[in-house]
Amino acid sequence: MVNPAIKTPSDLKGKNIGVQSMGGGIWMYTMLALDHWGLDPERDKIKFRVIGDQPVIVQALATGTIHGAF
Numbered sequence: 001m002v003n004p005a006i007k008t009p010s011d012l013k014g015k016n017i018g019v020q021s022m023g024g025g026i027w028m029y030t031m032l033a034l035d036h037w038g039l040d041p042e043r044d045k046i047k048f049r050v051i052g053d054q055p056v057i058v059q060a061l062a063t064g065t066i067h068g069a070f
Contacts, residue, residue, distance in 0.1 A: 001069050017067065
């Protein structure tokens with residue numbers, strides 16, 4: 001899920017991505033997806049925010065706290 005303003009993976013540069021936990025399954029999947037798209041969180045200034053379970057992640061997307069969650 002991503003904010004409607006995100007049209008391509010490169011649009012995630014400089015944005016916040018929500019995860020349930022650092023090192024968890026969703027975080028690992030997100031890291032693999034970013035790598036597949038040629039993005040590096042450090043180089044591209046993509047920040048991870050630990051948000052919690054899916055209802056909270058959806059709320060964070062709706063309010064603009066994060067720009068994507070995988």
